[in-house]
Amino acid sequence: MIRLSGITPSGEMHLGNYLGAVRRWAAESGPEDLYFVSNLHAMTTHHEPATLRRLTRHQLAVMIAAGVPGDAVFVQSDLINEHMALTWLLECTCTFGEARRMVQFKEKSDGRESVRLGLLTYPVLMASDILLHGAAEVPVGNDQNQHVELARTLARRFNANYGDAFVVPRGVLPETAARVRDLTVPEKKMSKSASDVGGIIYVLDEPDTIRRKLRRAVTDGMADVRYAPDEQPGVANLLEIVAACTDTSPTAVADGIDSYRDLKEAAAEAVIAELGPVRERALDLLAGGGELDKIRSAGAERARDRSRDRLANALHLAGVD
Template sequence: MKIQSKVVLLHRFARSYATTGGSTVQHVAKFEGVPPQSTIFSLIQPTGNIHLGNYLGAIRSWKELSESDSPGSKFIFGIADLHAITLPKDPQTLKRFRHEAIASLLASGLSPEKCTIFHQSAVPEHTELSWYFTCITSMGNLNRMTQWKSKAQQVQNSSIYDDRVMEATKAGVLCYPILQAADILIYRATHVPVGDDQSQHLELTRGIANTFNHTYKTKFFPIVKTLLTPSKKILSLRNPSKKMSKSDPDQNSCIYVTDSPEIVAKKIRKATTDSIQGPIYYAPEERPGVSNLINVISGLTGKSIDEVVADLHWVKDHKQFKDHVTELIVEEFRENREMYQRLTADISYLDEVCARGRDNAREIASANIAQVRKLIGMD
């Protein structure tokens, strides 16, 4: 079954949102266009092949945004390779992952003609601005962030002021939300499309922008708006109590954009469901595995959960249900998979795209950092 209609992904933007007024969090529901003169920005970590959760949670929305007709708007997307080394990686593996991540973005439909695609580390202004922000950010704000605790393998009520926790936590893991703020604000981004798990970091970004503007009596940094992507978090196929992850030791839990139709079918067949017979319905607590697959269908078709469940009225058993999910995934990734294979075999083209993106990004970042230096007396 081929998906005929264009998937509707993104929020209806009022034109007034081109300014700093309005709500700072917007749910992405219906796409009608990006306000003129916007700057849309987001990064993804280089973890190798893009999996289904990455694709539905971020990249597909990036593609739809970048294809909008919005006079004067900029679309800046890239690879967060500096964030990738908060936990050290094998150098050769990291290099390969960086190339694969760029190939995945291109294979997923991002066009270097419509948006800037680059490696974060190629633009040194990110780290310069990060230091300026570090000097105005309190330890209390960093301690309240939740993701550093999971990265440092600490429980959520852990405190950096505990000697044991402090000893076990690298400074980069604690401070990387400041670098995230610098990533966004070095381009004076107006909107950042993210999933629910990054909402807290964008609150910190808004706080840092406000602190900087207040400290230096300026309105230089805009108050960036969160665009919550429409897809719910895609969970592990084998253990739907945790999110889909490449690092999962059970590789049947994760579907990649590059998986063959046969591998996709095998993984979906092995996906955890339940023993409940009869109609398919959405109940994350009662039926986490079935509900996870409903989320996948919702993300692929752009339909609401209720619409998906209504469409599944014909499904008689789990086999039919899983076959339907398999068909949708295989069709969605057919062209992506073929293009990815061509791109990863052409490193020179990937390097060319990155060089062009670096130059475009640096042109914006260097002008903005010059203004920041002037504001703080570093010019």
């Protein structure tokens, strides 16, 4: 069974991405699973080409450095011919109404006079990602589940109209992972698009930077170290970070700490210890260039080989071979 997961290079990878997804991919990867950098998805709004190129390499390097198997990783645009060919078939299978009903399109286009067509059609590209690689399961949160449902709809419709070409995937909730929130606004999750970088710990941050950010993390005036997410979100966030990095529980972490200062120091030590080896390996990959390029090229070729027959069959069934 194939599971497929991707990450969009809309910003540098941060602690939330790492703990919530990438570390789990490294630990739980199955022999058929695939993980990709979805750089084409980062083009639905204005972007700088040089920045997109840099962030794509950055994401790939961190994934490899974190232990995601190199033979399971690829970059989406390295298979652009395959992805675009299937996207066109699926756009000719999807209706305008189905695309327009996607919640994320409604939210991101609301109140704007002009939006890019890619924002409307990108769920079809996502369906292409899933169906091209034969994924049976797609771990997604609730915000993306509607897109997986569209992929299911398009797979069934194409199979019914033209013949069996695609596995009908299903969305699955990922295993419970750390919910890392912004250090300065703990009511919000840590996000690559946040305007205040002081609340974000990036995977490639230097240890001194990590310490500084955590020392400035918002807590409260209670001076009481306990795990109460609703009442003390800032303290709870720090406890969850330590717990995730040390494989324990937030409550257990709280039992051994008496002050907010000690909590912040414990968080800094835990994060630095967790990210240190990943940072060092990723920087080596980015500096060397050659090894990362070889991994990327080999990953693309393996992904292409695995999808070639599936795409050829779909094109044949649709009458465009």
